[in-house]
Amino acid sequence: MYLTHGSQLAVNVLDPNSLLSSFGAIGILxxxxxxxxxxxxxxxxxxxxxxxxxxxxxxxxxxxxHLSLTWVLLAAGVGALLGAQTGYLIGRRGGPAxxxxxxxxxxxxxxxxxxxxxxxxxxxxxxxLARFIPLVRTVLNPMAGALGVPAKVFTLWQVVGxxxxxxxxxxxxNALGSAIPxxxxxxxxxxxVVVVLSLIPVALEIRRARRAPAKAAAMxxxxxxxx
Numbered sequence: 001m002y003l004t005h006g007s008q009l010a011v012n013v014l015d016p017n018s019l020l021s022s023f024g025a026i027g028i029l030x031x032x033x034x035x036x037x038x039x040x041x042x043x044x045x046x047x048x049x050x051x052x053x054x055x056x057x058x059x060x061x062x063x064x065x066h067l068s069l070t071w072v073l074l075a076a077g078v079g080a081l082l083g084a085q086t087g088y089l090i091g092r093r094g095g096p097a098x099x100x101x102x103x104x105x106x107x108x109x110x111x112x113x114x115x116x117x118x119x120x121x122x123x124x125x126x127x128x129l130a131r132f133i134p135l136v137r138t139v140l141n142p143m144a145g146a147l148g149v150p151a152k153v154f155t156l157w158q159v160v161g162x163x164x165x166x167x168x169x170x171x172x173x174n175a176l177g178s179a180i181p182x183x184x185x186x187x188x189x190x191x192x193v194v195v196v197l198s199l200i201p202v203a204l205e206i207r208r209a210r211r212a213p214a215k216a217a218a219m220x221x222x223x224x225x226x227x
Contacts, residue, residue: 016045016052017191021065025075028053032079032166035138037086042107042138047169048195050076054173055183055190063184069174076166080131084141084158091145099139099146110135114143123149128161137165 012018019027031049034041053076057069091098099111113136117126123144130140144154176190177183183190 029075029079033083037083050169051173058177080162080166087141088145091142127157131165
């Protein structure tokens with residue numbers, strides 16, 4: 001959250017405002033690296049962090065948090081690209097057994113979702129789309145490595161998807177902040193709305209994953225029609 005006079009650092013890793021207040025642009029790089037490259041980072045707030053960082057590039061220099069757009073974009077791009085490439089290498093070395101050891105129910109559902117996307121859309125489109133789906137963007141990178149997606153193919157599309165996602169969401173936040181006069185006065189409610197909206201895709205993914213087994217069971221139990 002904030003650096004106290006006692007030099008004790010207390011930060012809420014789920015709160016974009018807290019992360020950016022404490023670490024600035026370097027916090028963006030670290031969070032995006034962990035969320036897209038390490039399975040343990042699946043809970044981190046990538047979307048809301050990027051959008052909030054974009055907002056903070058439009059605050060006044062006297063604001064509690066004011067960030068440089070150049071440094072934010074650089075940190076976002078580097079974190080997203082290095083994270084995805086690291087996740088791919090981890091999956092390639094660990095193989096399918098790595099994902100088979102996933103115990104967290106949400107991550108397990110994301111593994112299944114990632115497999116479905118790779119099969120349905122093909123490598124390129126799935127890798128790009130995954131960037132915009134929480135949980136899936138954490139899992140798909142190591143899964144691509146474990147499934148043997150060619151390194152050149154993965155690298156090309158993860159760079160495309162990573163830059164479109166990280167820079168696009170940040171610039172969207174910057175655009176909103178630039179369009180609202182005296183944005184400093186409205187930061188807290190705007191950030192609150194951003195966090196809520198960023199949770200909607202997660203809720204939809206969880207709902208979809210829970211409904212899929214029931215739908216499959218219903219279809220398997222349906223009587224077959226005679227030709």
